Amino acid sequence: MNPILEARHIDKHFEGPVSFHVLKDINFLVNQGEFASIMGKSGCGKSTLLYVLSTMDTQYKGKLYLNNKLVTGQHPDKLAFLRNRHIGFVFQFHYLLAEFTVLENVILPARKLGIKTSSEIVKDGINKLKMLNIEHLAEKKASKISGGEKQRVAIARALINDPAIIMGDEPTGNLDSSNSQNVFNIFRRLSNEEGLSLLIVTHDKDFADQTDRIIEMEDGRILN
Numbered sequence: 548m549n550p551i552l553e554a555r556h557i558d559k560h561f562e563g564p565v566s567f568h569v570l571k572d573i574n575f576l577v578n579q580g581e582f583a584s585i586m587g588k589s590g591c592g593k594s595t596l597l598y599v600l601s602t603m604d605t606q607y608k609g610k611l612y613l614n615n616k617l618v619t620g621q622h623p624d625k626l627a628f629l630r631n632r633h634i635g636f637v638f639q640f641h642y643l644l645a646e647f648t649v650l651e652n653v654i655l656p657a658r659k660l661g662i663k664t665s666s667e668i669v670k671d672g673i674n675k676l677k678m679l680n681i682e683h684l685a686e687k688k689a690s691k692i693s694g695g696e697k698q699r700v701a702i703a704r705a706l707i708n709d710p711a712i713i714m715g716d717e718p719t720g721n722l723d724s725s726n727s728q729n730v731f732n733i734f735r736r737l738s739n740e741e742g743l744s745l746l747i748v749t750h751d752k753d754f755a756d757q758t759d760r761i762i763e764m765e766d767g768r769i770l771n
Contacts, residue, residue: 600714681703694721713743
């Protein structure tokens, strides 16, 4: 198997009036095409771990590898490029720009990355919308579409730079059961057909039970 993401002995403290040991010797990897979920009670460190794994939080001890390359200790500009190029994000809230069209929202990360021409970026954006069966929404303002559609747009945006892994923080947290299942089905298809790796933090047991593996956390540690 080809590991896409690997954490080795990740430790993190929150400093402040009282030091708090939030992540304790975290070790695991996600292989190419694997669809994994992270579960645990509120406050166990799930979201903190996701921010470390996504390279957005660099204040930790241990080593983080992406595509078998060490990313710990890299310059912030390099990390920003790696994050935009290789990691797609889907959050509980979609963070779409309301006055931009659906297509404009989807292609924003590609414009920021700047490694393709404008026409290539637009073509890629349309293709991602087609993958999610929402190409008919391309010219609609993001403020004019439904909640379930917005989350699909957020997934298309996460896919625009053809990342190695999608990371999600409660991506179905604001959706009803039908739309939650739709999002799961999209993720499953991406894993099975596109070979995309997914690591999803969720409180939804029904969602997690359908993933390839559940990584359980408790008090800053991984239990399994």
